[in-house]
Amino acid sequence: MTDLIIEADGGSRGNPGIAGAGALVRNTDGEILATKAVPLGKASNNVAEYTGLIEGLKLAREIDPAASVEVLMDSKLVVEQMSGRWKIKHEDMKRLAAEAASILSPMQVTYTWIPRAKNGDADALSNEAMDASAAGTDWDPAASRVG
Numbered sequence: 789m790t791d792l793i794i795e796a797d798g799g800s801r802g803n804p805g806i807a808g809a810g811a812l813v814r815n816t817d818g819e820i821l822a823t824k825a826v827p828l829g830k831a832s833n834n835v836a837e838y839t840g841l842i843e844g845l846k847l848a849r850e851i852d853p854a855a856s857v858e859v860l861m862d863s864k865l866v867v868e869q870m871s872g873r874w875k876i877k878h879e880d881m882k883r884l885a886a887e888a889a890s891i892l893s894p895m896q897v898t899y900t901w902i903p904r905a906k907n908g909d910a911d912a913l914s915n916e917a918m919d920a921s922a923a924g925t926d927w928d929p930a931a932s933r934v935g
Contacts, residue, residue, distance in 0.1 A: 796811040
């Protein structure tokens with residue numbers, strides 16, 4: 789049974805380039821419980837995707853550290869690597885994956901790939917983060933279009 793749903797995304801305008809990550813947590817009724825967007829400065833798309841995952845897991849842990857969590861992402865790479873089906877070869881990705889796996893017990897978390905079209909809220913948050921990154925500012929949750 790899933791208690792919380794994380795939707796996460798990350799992006800980079802250029803690879804590497806201006807990057808940002810976004811995540812949100814929903815309850816099983818679809819209500820958004822928390823959102824976060826993180827401007828990353830210059831980073832790769834994969835670093836941004838993993839950062840979105842990490843931030844989403846942290847939000848879920850703050851809400852309920854004992855919850856069963858389903859992570860929805862449009863990054864096939866992150867979903868497959870975190871599910872253990874694909875090897876992680878790059879050292880930065882190994883570090884980020886280990887950080888993500890340490891936030892909640894891997895027994896609590898499942899990973900599901902979704903098409904980009906179904907990840908609109910997390911994509912919007914990652915774009916807000918990239919906009920803030922490009923402007924050299926922090927993300928303003930009060931100005932967010934999500935939540």
